[in-house]
Amino acid sequence: MVSFREIIKNNIVPKLLDDVEQCRIFNEADMQYRAAHHLDKACYPELYLTNQPVIPVGQRRGKTNVKPDIVVFHPKEGPVTAVELKCFIGNDSPSFSTIVNPVWQDIEKLHGFHKRYEKSSTNAFAIVLVNVEDRELFAQFQKEFSTNRDEWMKHYLFIHLINIYCDDNGRKRRWYDGWREEWRNLQKHFSGL
Secondary structure, eight states: OOOHHHHIIIIIHHHHHHHHHTTOOSSHHHHHHHHHHHHHHHSOTTOEEEESOOEEESSGGGOEEEOOSEEEEETTTEEEEEEEEEEETTOSSOOHHHHHHHHHHHHHHHHHHHHHTTTTOOEEEEEEEEOOOOHHHHHHHHHHHHSOSSGGGTTTEEEEEEESSBOTTSOBOTTHHHHHHHHHHHHHHHHTO
16 A cells, blocks of 8 residues: 555646646635645545645634645544645745745645644645756755655655656746746736636
Protein backbone atom coordinates (compact mmCIF):
# COMPACT_ATOMS: atom_id res chain seq x y z
CA MET A 1 0.00 0.00 0.00
CA VAL A 2 1.42 3.38 -1.04
CA SER A 3 1.66 5.99 1.72
CA PHE A 4 0.11 9.44 1.50
CA ARG A 5 3.59 10.88 1.71
CA GLU A 6 4.53 9.07 -1.51
CA ILE A 7 1.22 9.97 -3.18
CA ILE A 8 1.68 13.68 -2.45
CA LYS A 9 5.37 13.79 -3.36
CA ASN A 10 5.36 11.56 -6.44
CA ASN A 11 1.86 12.05 -7.78
CA ILE A 12 0.11 15.23 -6.62
CA VAL A 13 3.04 17.68 -6.66
CA PRO A 14 4.17 16.82 -10.23
CA LYS A 15 0.56 16.88 -11.47
CA LEU A 16 -0.01 20.32 -9.94
CA LEU A 17 3.10 21.55 -11.70
CA ASP A 18 1.76 20.08 -14.97
CA ASP A 19 -1.55 21.88 -14.32
CA VAL A 20 0.33 25.16 -13.93
CA GLU A 21 2.23 24.58 -17.15
CA GLN A 22 -1.08 23.89 -18.94
CA CYS A 23 -2.61 27.09 -17.44
CA ARG A 24 -5.21 25.25 -15.38
CA ILE A 25 -4.31 27.05 -12.15
CA PHE A 26 -4.75 30.79 -11.72
CA ASN A 27 -5.47 31.02 -8.00
CA GLU A 28 -5.83 29.00 -4.82
CA ALA A 29 -9.37 27.84 -5.65
CA ASP A 30 -8.13 26.37 -8.93
CA MET A 31 -5.24 24.76 -7.10
CA GLN A 32 -7.58 23.21 -4.55
CA TYR A 33 -9.86 21.85 -7.26
CA ARG A 34 -6.94 20.32 -9.19
CA ALA A 35 -5.32 18.87 -6.04
CA ALA A 36 -8.64 17.33 -4.96
CA HIS A 37 -9.15 15.91 -8.44
CA HIS A 38 -5.71 14.28 -8.52
CA LEU A 39 -5.87 13.14 -4.90
CA ASP A 40 -9.30 11.59 -5.36
CA LYS A 41 -8.00 9.54 -8.28
CA ALA A 42 -4.89 8.51 -6.32
CA CYS A 43 -6.66 7.56 -3.09
CA TYR A 44 -7.77 4.15 -2.11
CA PRO A 45 -11.40 3.26 -2.92
CA GLU A 46 -12.39 2.95 0.75
CA LEU A 47 -11.43 6.57 1.56
CA TYR A 48 -13.45 9.77 1.19
CA LEU A 49 -12.10 13.17 0.28
CA THR A 50 -13.73 16.37 1.57
CA ASN A 51 -13.01 20.00 0.73
CA GLN A 52 -12.79 22.44 3.62
CA PRO A 53 -14.71 20.49 6.25
CA VAL A 54 -15.35 22.32 9.53
CA ILE A 55 -13.41 20.54 12.25
CA PRO A 56 -13.86 21.48 15.93
CA VAL A 57 -10.52 21.75 17.71
CA GLY A 58 -9.70 22.27 21.38
CA GLN A 59 -11.52 21.77 24.64
CA ARG A 60 -14.61 23.58 25.98
CA ARG A 61 -13.74 27.31 26.25
CA GLY A 62 -10.80 27.11 23.87
CA LYS A 63 -12.81 25.25 21.24
CA THR A 64 -12.58 26.70 17.73
CA ASN A 65 -13.23 25.47 14.23
CA VAL A 66 -10.57 24.95 11.58
CA LYS A 67 -11.12 24.24 7.88
CA PRO A 68 -8.19 22.48 6.25
CA ASP A 69 -8.40 22.71 2.46
CA ILE A 70 -8.62 18.95 1.92
CA VAL A 71 -9.20 16.16 4.44
CA VAL A 72 -9.16 12.45 3.60
CA PHE A 73 -11.41 10.29 5.79
CA HIS A 74 -11.65 6.59 6.45
CA PRO A 75 -15.33 5.74 7.12
CA LYS A 76 -14.57 3.83 10.32
CA GLU A 77 -11.31 5.30 11.57
CA GLY A 78 -11.96 8.98 10.87
CA PRO A 79 -9.62 11.56 9.31
CA VAL A 80 -6.44 10.06 7.91
CA THR A 81 -4.64 13.11 6.51
CA ALA A 82 -5.14 16.81 5.79
CA VAL A 83 -3.73 19.09 3.11
CA GLU A 84 -3.33 22.87 3.16
CA LEU A 85 -2.71 24.64 -0.13
CA LYS A 86 -1.31 28.10 -0.83
CA CYS A 87 -0.99 29.65 -4.28
CA PHE A 88 1.15 32.72 -4.98
CA ILE A 89 1.65 32.50 -8.73
CA GLY A 90 0.16 35.87 -9.63
CA ASN A 91 2.87 37.84 -7.85
CA ASP A 92 6.20 37.91 -9.75
CA SER A 93 8.09 39.68 -6.97
CA PRO A 94 6.64 38.70 -3.59
CA SER A 95 8.17 39.74 -0.32
CA PHE A 96 9.31 37.14 2.19
CA SER A 97 6.51 37.89 4.67
CA THR A 98 3.82 37.96 1.96
CA ILE A 99 4.35 34.25 1.49
CA VAL A 100 5.70 33.01 4.81
CA ASN A 101 3.06 34.47 7.16
CA PRO A 102 -0.04 33.04 5.41
CA VAL A 103 1.65 29.65 5.03
CA TRP A 104 2.45 29.41 8.75
CA GLN A 105 -1.14 30.49 9.54
CA ASP A 106 -2.42 27.59 7.46
CA ILE A 107 0.04 25.25 9.11
CA GLU A 108 -1.52 26.22 12.44
CA LYS A 109 -4.77 24.71 11.12
CA LEU A 110 -2.86 21.48 10.54
CA HIS A 111 -1.57 21.68 14.10
CA GLY A 112 -5.15 21.86 15.36
CA PHE A 113 -6.07 18.96 13.10
CA HIS A 114 -3.13 16.96 14.51
CA LYS A 115 -4.20 17.61 18.11
CA ARG A 116 -7.80 16.62 17.38
CA TYR A 117 -7.07 13.48 15.36
CA GLU A 118 -3.75 12.31 16.77
CA LYS A 119 -4.86 8.65 16.84
CA SER A 120 -6.20 8.32 13.30
CA SER A 121 -4.06 10.84 11.40
CA THR A 122 -0.50 9.87 10.61
CA ASN A 123 0.58 12.96 8.67
CA ALA A 124 -0.43 16.26 7.09
CA PHE A 125 0.80 18.27 4.13
CA ALA A 126 1.23 21.87 3.07
CA ILE A 127 1.70 22.47 -0.65
CA VAL A 128 2.88 25.96 -1.52
CA LEU A 129 2.96 27.15 -5.13
CA VAL A 130 5.10 30.25 -5.77
CA ASN A 131 6.49 32.19 -8.72
CA VAL A 132 9.83 33.53 -7.47
CA GLU A 133 12.45 34.54 -10.04
CA ASP A 134 14.90 35.76 -7.39
CA ARG A 135 16.92 32.63 -6.60
CA GLU A 136 18.24 34.03 -3.31
CA LEU A 137 14.71 34.77 -2.11
CA PHE A 138 13.58 31.30 -3.15
CA ALA A 139 16.52 29.83 -1.20
CA GLN A 140 15.25 31.74 1.87
CA PHE A 141 11.79 30.20 1.38
CA GLN A 142 13.34 26.74 1.04
CA LYS A 143 15.26 27.25 4.27
CA GLU A 144 12.19 28.62 6.10
CA PHE A 145 10.02 25.65 5.18
CA SER A 146 12.64 22.92 5.51
CA THR A 147 12.90 23.12 9.28
CA ASN A 148 10.43 22.03 11.90
CA ARG A 149 9.51 24.93 14.15
CA ASP A 150 7.77 22.79 16.75
CA GLU A 151 8.05 19.25 18.07
CA TRP A 152 4.64 18.19 16.67
CA MET A 153 5.89 18.76 13.10
CA LYS A 154 8.58 16.09 13.20
CA HIS A 155 7.58 13.04 11.15
CA TYR A 156 4.05 14.46 10.82
CA LEU A 157 4.09 17.62 8.68
CA PHE A 158 5.52 17.64 5.17
CA ILE A 159 5.83 20.94 3.32
CA HIS A 160 6.21 20.93 -0.45
CA LEU A 161 7.39 24.23 -1.92
CA ILE A 162 6.92 24.38 -5.70
CA ASN A 163 8.50 27.25 -7.62
CA ILE A 164 7.11 27.74 -11.10
CA TYR A 165 10.18 29.70 -12.20
CA CYS A 166 12.82 27.11 -11.32
CA ASP A 167 13.29 23.63 -9.92
CA ASP A 168 14.73 22.86 -6.48
CA ASN A 169 18.26 23.17 -7.86
CA GLY A 170 17.66 26.69 -9.17
CA ARG A 171 17.46 25.75 -12.86
CA LYS A 172 14.91 27.81 -14.79
CA ARG A 173 12.11 25.68 -16.19
CA ARG A 174 12.25 25.39 -19.99
CA TRP A 175 8.58 26.20 -20.35
CA TYR A 176 8.51 29.18 -17.97
CA ASP A 177 8.72 32.10 -20.47
CA GLY A 178 6.00 30.65 -22.72
CA TRP A 179 3.85 29.85 -19.71
CA ARG A 180 4.17 33.36 -18.26
CA GLU A 181 3.10 34.99 -21.53
CA GLU A 182 0.17 32.58 -21.99
CA TRP A 183 -0.86 32.92 -18.32
CA ARG A 184 -0.89 36.73 -18.49
CA ASN A 185 -2.91 36.70 -21.73
CA LEU A 186 -5.46 34.31 -20.25
CA GLN A 187 -5.59 36.30 -17.03
CA LYS A 188 -6.41 39.47 -19.00
CA HIS A 189 -9.03 37.58 -20.99
CA PHE A 190 -10.70 36.14 -17.87
CA SER A 191 -10.66 39.48 -16.03
CA GLY A 192 -12.73 40.99 -18.86
CA LEU A 193 -15.56 38.48 -18.45
